[in-house]
Amino acid sequence: MSIVNFYAGSSLDRAAVKRRDAAWLAGRFAAAGTRLLPVWRGKHLVDGPREAPQPVWLDPAETWWREIAAEDPVFLGLEGETACFAVDLSPLEDPAGHPRLGGLGAFVDLRTLSPLIGERAGSLFAYARGLLLWHGRHRFCGVCGSATTVADGGHARHCTDPACATHHFPRTDPVVIMLITDGDRCILGRQPKFPPGFYSCLAGFVEPGEGVEEAVARESWEEAGVTITDVRYHSSQPWPFPGQLMLGFTARATSVAITTDPEEMEDVAWFERDWIKANRGSDAFRLPPRDAIARRLIDDWLDGPA
Structure with missing residues (x-):
């Protein structure tokens, strides 16, 4: 890894084997200190100085975000012992007018943020953005047309038709x-x-x-x-x-x-x-x-x- 370009170099442990365990994921999501990264229509919630914005995390223990989430959160990985998830809030029409989101910061496009944020935030946002955009575009099975559901902590989608049961994976x-x-x-x-x-x-x-x-x-x-x-x-x-x-x-x-x-x-x-x-x-x-x-x-x- 002599060359690591911007948007790469994430320090998260993606825990690829453990994330297949629904019980383990549920335990991590409910654990104290777990963080939830909101994404809205491909944009990221940031706060702080205009010239140095910082990511804003939600507390997954609160329940208000569930009412506006497109689907269940996806697992990004572990930072030490802290679990990190991302959630798509795209169904919300006006984040700035939401009583809870409005005061937390502003959703900004990643291309605008890139010159202002560090490599750590850049890789985190790129990871969450790419994964959630893939979910938004693959809600139906490309084989049979049936609805798909989130699996493996958000790193797969499964066709809900038992006769098809195709497993779909994030595309790059x-x-x-x-x-x-x-x-x-x-x-x-x-x-x-x-x-x-x-x-x-x-x-x-x-x-x-x-x-x-x-x-x-x-x-x-x-x-x-x-x-x-x-x-x-x-x-x-x-x-x-x-x-x-x-x-x-x-x-x-x-x-x-x-x-x-x-x-x-x-x-x-x-x-x-x-x-x-x-x-x-x-x-x-x-x-x-x-x-x-x-x-x-x-x-x-x-x-x-x-």
Whole structure:
């Protein structure tokens, strides 16, 4: 674990074997000191200084939150002897107007919070967000259409039709993201939806029947029209927007002429190392935020040997 990117590095013991035991889970939930993390429509409850917000936990021993919870809480893990759960309060229309929630803080989007919170809170929020969003999208069985129910402390859903009884597990979609280089220059691109001046690494979903190295080569060709070699793994990052695992790579170009599909990429170009260093942070040229693995790939290359 030489490289741990933002949103990863959780210190929680997920207790994968114990969480299958309903009696053990019930005991942990009822134990003194257990903490309950509220999530509302993918947003997180925080309080404190605007420049340094802190997570707000609920007391599971209270009962008011049950009236607005989408489902039973899910088990996140143990922090020492303290059990941590998360609960989805999305059915509530107006958290700010709720008599109990309104005074505890504000629900804020994780992308807004990321520059302001530490790595510990970032990994916690990403974990809870990704897991609860998956539950919200899998309330019915994809095999037979019957309702599903929460199982294994929230780390599975079971079809309620005995004739089907399919077990569903949280889905994480693999995405390759790569920095392609040619000596002292690299390829960066921008999609039409990006903010003005924003450039990032090329990226794309891994397709069925495809190895990640093959996906790196295919996406490099599809998005930039270049061929590559020397594909090397860099690091990974959970990306809960809503549920991807970013797999970071570097690669060396074997062709340099760039061609793009205008329906997919607005612009793709070679950028010199010294030019990026001189212009990053300007209004005309923006790199990904520091919480993104794309920025880690770029910065590591910029700071590496020339």
